Amino acid sequence: MKELQDKIINEGIVLNEEVLKVDSFLNHQVDPMLMMSIGQEFARRFENQAIDKVLTLESSGIAPALMTALYLKAPLLFARKQKSLTLTDNLYVETVYSFTKQQTSDVTVSRKFLSPGEKVLIIDDFLAHGEAAFGMARIVEAAGAEVVGMGIVIEKSFQDGYRKLQEAGYRVESLARIASLSIERIEFAEQNIPVSSR
């Protein structure tokens, strides 16, 4: 997605060869017009999937996922991230490890908002090792619902998340795929090769 790539080139800050900061338009400050384009593009890519619900993870996933849900005319559900839980009644809970933050957190969704047979599109801001995406997928599947695909705003293609998700049979659509990061240059990869959905 050209508009997104341009934004990454113009405003992204490379902290090191693994970390790209995009807090001027996605993670802290948010560009609403860009979110609209992103939502429209995800909706276009998944429009024939009869999606019942869009699922994301707080907080940075909410903006792109809300716009996607708007275009797909489906409710948005955002999973909550908590340190660790004592009270887990009526919740789906999955433990997710963040390589960036080097910490584990519980990702939770209320049982009443996912039903067996529902078709769910997972949206996230970043894909690195796939921890968050797998965690959300496990929640969807624990509910007896189906992951029809994953929409990623920025994929760090030099990490193994995309490959692992693809091997697990998920259809992953990333709007920007970063092949390599250095202070001098952000290199984009080609569009990912479509795989059939599960």
Add this chain to the structure above:
Amino acid sequence: MKELQDKIINEGIVLNEEVLKVDSFLNHQVDPMLMMSIGQEFARRFENQAIDKVLTLESSGIAPALMTALYLKAPLLFARKQKSLTLTDNLYVETVYSFTKQQTSDVTVSRKFLSPGEKVLIIDDFLAHGEAAFGMARIVEAAGAEVVGMGIVIEKSFQDGYRKLQEAGYRVESLARIASLSIERIEFAEQNIPVSSR
């Protein structure tokens, strides 16, 4: 706002006389069409204020604030909530107490995204005692920027936040004002009386 009041009546769950759960359309599952109406309504109420930026607090403020920012053609900035911080370089930090969660957290905004003289609209999902709203206002003012108003999705008018904010001179626009909560009935208050902005 009729559409919002209807949604509260039909889907809100009164946990006790102080707590209303609206996690089917605002706090966990989110209704994107309703968020669009909410954003449009806030934008209408503040359209003559030449707003430079919309500020909210993660996570539940993001959806209504994003739509407001979209209609106002302004960037959205979401403050982050953290347990307690050791590294506060380049951050505005304010401590906010949550009566609901009975805990204190640090609310932070990166210094680079607020500039002196900017006109800022603060959006939040709930107004109870005003702690979060005052915290965000202190951040805006610490940056030398101006709070031109506050847009609240649901005001619990039986708590003192609205009165305190009004006394402090802030213009507060709430889309639904709850006069009282009981298991049997949710009573709405009249629209708030407009006060001149600071």
